Amino acid sequence: MSVAEARAGPVTGVDEVYGAVLSDVDAELTAPAHELLTVTPWLRLVRDFAAHRVLAQVSADGSVWLTVGSLFTPFPYAVHAGVVATGDAAFAKVAVDVLAAGAVVVSVERDADTAVVRWNKPEDAVAFTLSRSTDGTQWEVLERGTRSYTYKDEGLRHGRRYYKVAAQLVGGGTRETTDPVVVSAETLAQVIARARKADASEWTKKSYAAFVAELDRIEKAAGEDEDTRIDQVYAAYELLVSIETLLRKFEVAPSMVQASTVAWPGTGTTAANGWRAFDGDTATYTDTLAAESWINIDAGASGPITVDRVRLYPRVGQLSRANGTVFRGSNDDGGTWTDFHTVSGVNAAQWYEFKLPERASYQRIRVYDGHNGRCNLAEVEFWYQLPDEE
Numbered sequence: 001m002s003v004a005e006a007r008a009g010p011v012t013g014v015d016e017v018y019g020a021v022l023s024d025v026d027a028e029l030t031a032p033a034h035e036l037l038t039v040t041p042w043l044r045l046v047r048d049f050a051a052h053r054v055l056a057q058v059s060a061d062g063s064v065w066l067t068v069g070s071l072f073t074p075f076p077y078a079v080h081a082g083v084v085a086t087g088d089a090a091f092a093k094v095a096v097d098v099l100a101a102g103a104v105v106v107s108v109e110r111d112a113d114t115a116v117v118r119w120n121k122p123e124d125a126v127a128f129t130l131s132r133s134t135d136g137t138q139w140e141v142l143e144r145g146t147r148s149y150t151y152k153d154e155g156l157r158h159g160r161r162y163y164k165v166a167a168q169l170v171g172g173g174t175r176e177t178t179d180p181v182v183v184s185a186e187t188l189a190q191v192i193a194r195a196r197k198a199d200a201s202e203w204t205k206k207s208y209a210a211f212v213a214e215l216d217r218i219e220k221a222a223g224e225d226e227d228t229r230i231d232q233v234y235a236a237y238e239l240l241v242s243i244e245t246l247l248r249k250f251e252v253a254p255s256m257v258q259a260s261t262v263a264w265p266g267t268g269t270t271a272a273n274g275w276r277a278f279d280g281d282t283a284t285y286t287d288t289l290a291a292e293s294w295i296n297i298d299a300g301a302s303g304p305i306t307v308d309r310v311r312l313y314p315r316v317g318q319l320s321r322a323n324g325t326v327f328r329g330s331n332d333d334g335g336t337w338t339d340f341h342t343v344s345g346v347n348a349a350q351w352y353e354f355k356l357p358e359r360a361s362y363q364r365i366r367v368y369d370g371h372n373g374r375c376n377l378a379e380v381e382f383w384y385q386l387p388d389e390e
């Protein structure tokens, strides 16, 4: 490992009234074969003093920069900055530069086919106009007079997009970006590589196999137009069918349910008290009379109850009472019980879903509360997954 150091402090002649001195540190990284370093051996740190922000940018050629990181750094005006490379890398051609005071600095990031354009706010700027070009010559205005400092531009699947920003100044007039930023769409190889990283467990086996087969076909169709093949990869995502489509809810009927006591302070029946956790209404909840209590669900002829996921909605106003609730099952008429899930992490009035590490299947399920939560659950649901057939 080696270290390159560059000093970026105040520079004589810069108008400090603006307080927006921007310092570039350009460095070329040389290192053993590493994909990212091979593709983008240039690194640049841009410090926007006024915004206390440092941008990390990479480049293939030292002229077109893509922002890959950003850090809020509330340091004084003058800092001595050291730059360190981890791993077996070395810096070469290190240079420090200073941008004009009050400069409009535009940067761009890309996530798949979305470009995110960001710019700073010079002190004398009141609004901004953002323009885009696909060739660096013909420009179209995307935003005029905006007070935002960011713009999300979707659908970047081919070619390049250039962006420039003009600031409207408080005293009238405008100041434009010195250099437009440019971002390239992913290559076909990158689009395919990203597609292949899709998590197979999120999709039905059959649909995932069709997706992979389509990727294989596109990859082999070397004679076809590259842009067409990129569009085909995006279209292939439509073949994927979520595994969630195979989930089914076990229908709990009122006749299956019984709480260990009637409802607090002593009303109704034990069946009615238990049913409040299954009646489909998040405003109603089971509320027992004892510190140790439970709700039994006996599936009867509809059993067993097969469970891959438990979903629940806590009692609004007593959210934490859901935590510590134990789900247990019995196949010997309640003689013995096996715990299969303990609730934790509930702290908001919302639905919670718990994926069981392995399937539970029982004739009877008990929602057990030994922590004085009074079985205060507004809704409980048992979900199972249909077989995922090839």
Ligand SMILES: [Ca+2]
Binding pocket: 275, 276, 277, 278, 279, 280, 281, 282, 283, 284, 285, 377, 378, 379
């Ligand atoms: Ca309810």
